[in-house]
Amino acid sequence: MTFSLGIDIGTSGVKTATLNAECEIFSTSNIKHIKQNSDKINPSYWWETVKHAIKLNLINLNKKGINSFEIKKLAVDGTSGTILLANERLQPVTRALMYDTTGFRKEAKIIEKYSPEQHIAKGQNSTLARALKLIAEDKKRAAKFLMHQADFIVANFLKKGGFSDHNNTLKLGYNVEKNYWPEWIFKTGLKKNLLPKVFPVGTKLGKINETVASELGLDKNTIIYAGTTDSNAGFLSCTNFEIGSAVSSLGSTLAIKVLSKNQIENAEIGLYSHKIGQYWLAGGASNTGGNVLKKFFNENQIVNLSKDIDPNSSSGLEYYPLLKMGERFPINDPKLKPRLTPRPQSDSFFLHGLFESMAKIEKKSYESIYKLGGSFPKHILTVGGGANNKVWEQIRINVIKTKISSGKNIEAAVGTAKIPFLFG
Numbered sequence: 378m379t380f381s382l383g384i385d386i387g388t389s390g391v392k393t394a395t396l397n398a399e400c401e402i403f404s405t406s407n408i409k410h411i412k413q414n415s416d417k418i419n420p421s422y423w424w425e426t427v428k429h430a431i432k433l434n435l436i437n438l439n440k441k442g443i444n445s446f447e448i449k450k451l452a453v454d455g456t457s458g459t460i461l462l463a464n465e466r467l468q469p470v471t472r473a474l475m476y477d478t479t480g481f482r483k484e485a486k487i488i489e490k491y492s493p494e495q496h497i498a499k500g501q502n503s504t505l506a507r508a509l510k511l512i513a514e515d516k517k518r519a520a521k522f523l524m525h526q527a528d529f530i531v532a533n534f535l536k537k538g539g540f541s542d543h544n545n546t547l548k549l550g551y552n553v554e555k556n557y558w559p560e561w562i563f564k565t566g567l568k569k570n571l572l573p574k575v576f577p578v579g580t581k582l583g584k585i586n587e588t589v590a591s592e593l594g595l596d597k598n599t600i601i602y603a604g605t606t607d608s609n610a611g612f613l614s615c616t617n618f619e620i621g622s623a624v625s626s627l628g629s630t631l632a633i634k635v636l637s638k639n640q641i642e643n644a645e646i647g648l649y650s651h652k653i654g655q656y657w658l659a660g661g662a663s664n665t666g667g668n669v670l671k672k673f674f675n676e677n678q679i680v681n682l683s684k685d686i687d688p689n690s691s692s693g694l695e696y697y698p699l700l701k702m703g704e705r706f707p708i709n710d711p712k713l714k715p716r717l718t719p720r721p722q723s724d725s726f727f728l729h730g731l732f733e734s735m736a737k738i739e740k741k742s743y744e745s746i747y748k749l750g751g752s753f754p755k756h757i758l759t760v761g762g763g764a765n766n767k768v769w770e771q772i773r774i775n776v777i778k779t780k781i782s783s784g785k786n787i788e789a790a791v792g793t794a795k796i797p798f799l800f801g
Contacts (some may be wrong), residue, residue, distance in 0.1 A: 380443070381450040382434070382595075383794025386423060386526050387607060388456060391430040394790040395438055395448060398798055402791060403441060406433035418473040420461045423526065424533045431593050446596040450797035451534065451585065454789055455526030457606035458504040458548055462511050462520035462571070467532050470519040474507040481506035484565075491564040495644030498550040498562070500711075505550050509566055523571040525549075527604050534601050536586040541573035542603040543652045551575055553652045554640060576603040578653050579800025602797045608632055609651055609658060613792030615758050615784030618799060620656065623754030624784065625739055625773075627763025629668045633742045634660035637751045646745055647706030654800050659746050661706030665735050667762055669698040674728065679766070685725035686732070688771035694721075694730030697738070707742045732769045736776035743777065758784040 378397055385392045390409040394402055408430040411422040435445040458476035463469050479502035488499050488506060498505040508523055522528075522538040525545040532538040543553045550562040556575070563569055576582065580603040590597040604610070608626065612634045616622040619636065626632040640650045641659040650657040670679060697704075699715035721727050747753040757779060763769060764783040774781050 378447060379450070380438075380448045381452070381794045381797045382431070382448045383610070383790040383792065383796070384427060384430070384451070384453045384530065385607060385610060385788065385790035385793055386427070386453065386455040386530060387789065391423070391426045392788055392790040393430045393434040394788060394794045395434060396791065396794040396798075400791075400795055400798065403443060404434050404437035405788070405790065406430045406437060408433065415475070416472070418475060420463075420469045420473045420526070420529050424530060427530055427533075428593060431595075435594050445594050448595060449599055450602060450801065451595075451599055452579075452602040452604040452793045452796040453527045453530045453534075454604045454607050454610035454793040455528075455530065455545070457525075457545060457608060458507070459526040460504060460507055460511065460549075461524050461526075461529060462515055463522045463524055463529065463532070463538060464519050465521045467522075467529070467536070467538055470517070471511050471514045473526075474511060478502070478507060481510050484509040487565050491561045492550075493561070496550070497548055497644060497649050504548040505562065505565065505567065508549060512566060512568060512571070520571055522573065523568075524573070527606075528573060531582065531601060531604070534585050534589055535583050536589065537583070539573050540582050540603070541575050542578050542580075542605060543575060544578060544605040544609050546573070546575050547649065547651060577800070578603055578605050579796050581801065600797070600801075602801050604793055604796060605653070606651070607789045608634070609653065610789035610792035611760055611787065612636075612658060613653075613795050613799070614789060615760060615787050615792075618654070621752035621754060623743070623752075623757045625757050625759050626761045627666060627759060627769075628761035630662055630664055630666040631735060631739060631742075632660065632662040633739065634658050635743070635746050635751050635754060637746070639750055641746055641749045641751050643745070643749060645709060647709035648745060648749070659751050661742065663706050663738055663742065664700065664704050665698045665738050668700050670728075670731060672700060673731075674724070678724070679728065682725040682728045683766055683768040686729045686768050686772075688768050689775060692726060692729040692733050694719075694726075694733065696730055696734035698731050698734055707738065707745045729772075732772045733776065736769075736773040739773065740777045754779055756780040756782070758782060760784045760787040
């Protein structure tokens with residue numbers, strides 16, 4: 378029997394999953410990241426955590442009587458937009474910048490000057506802006522590779538850098554449709570010699586380095602495959618990868634994805650598509666979501682207040698729940714102000730209004746994709762903490778008018794482990 382090992386480099390830690398060709402889960406592991414100063418992230422610690430997570434996974438696998446040498450395939454996902462610079466020996470030469478770092482105004486102005494109108498690589502929190510910042514910080518010009526988080530881990534498995542995938546490079550400016558780095562990005566100061574070769578998700582990148590394989594207890598013939606971003610891996614984890622498959626992630630923010638035959642993009646509303654296999658994964662992320670709820674209520678309060686909500690009645694409240702000014706999708710407006718008034722005296726009534734307003738934003742997101750040629754979902758799978766709230770789920774069903782249920786396998790590591798079987 379052949380097994381695949383999926384590795385998810387998430388926000389809080391590293392998770393792994395071992396699957397067979399039927400995508401049945403045989404073993405998993407979860408190791409928290411080593412605590413670091415957010416301004417001085419050292420990517421080398423990620424690799425140490427990955428190794429610990431793999432060793433724990435293999436212990437769990439062996440408990441089921443399965444030899445770890447039966448793992449023949451391996452893929453990695455990482456947080457989209459997290460990047461670093463490394464030298465020839467794969468040693469970081471600057472700090473890493475995480476996906477949620479922002480405020481790179483100087484770099485954004487440079488990108489604005491040269492980029493096409495409404496390009497995904499524009500903005501103060503774009504991956505390209507972070508890359509320009511790190512290049513400026515590399516005073517000694519010691520860098521050999523510009524890497525995304527997943528690229529760095531893949532490089533450590535191969536002991537060779539310079540590889541990436543269609544999904545991680547999208548927001549850096551790679552043209553997935555034409556398969557090339559456009560000339561305009563080099564005018565911004567991005568160095569061509571630092572950029573990776575980019576491969577479709579599921580491409581065989583090479584065999585694991587023998588020394589690494591020996592250290593981890595893996596077969597030296599294990600093949601490393603091009604992976605994806607964490608959110609795309611989450612989509613793969615709980616769907617059958619069919620046209621029209623839809624996933625809403627109700628986490629700290631609201632993210633939606635729909636599988637489409639066609640590339641669907643509209644930067645004016647923050648909509649973009651990732652290439653996976655022969656299809657496109659269209660979607661975007663709103664700034665509404667769990668972070669707004671947590672501003673007003675803790676988890677126990679949300680659970681208890683939900684009991685007082687009739688999900689089949691309308692609150693009549695019209696909010697646009699945001700923590701602060703600025704929205705990404707389905708409205709792309711950095712100056713959009715939160716709308717959270719009037720606030721009723723009843724906390725449950727207020728929570729009802731928040732749930733309902735978020736459902737309307739979710740509906741508008743799916744409608745935007747449909748209007749541009751995608752499918753309106755017949756069934757939405759939900760992942761993230763909000764998936765557990767059945768009152769919110771019923772409100773969403775009433776507003777969006779489609780079937781909604783919780784995803785079963787919602788760990789990104791599971792989706793990543795599927796990649797070699799689906800696309801390899």
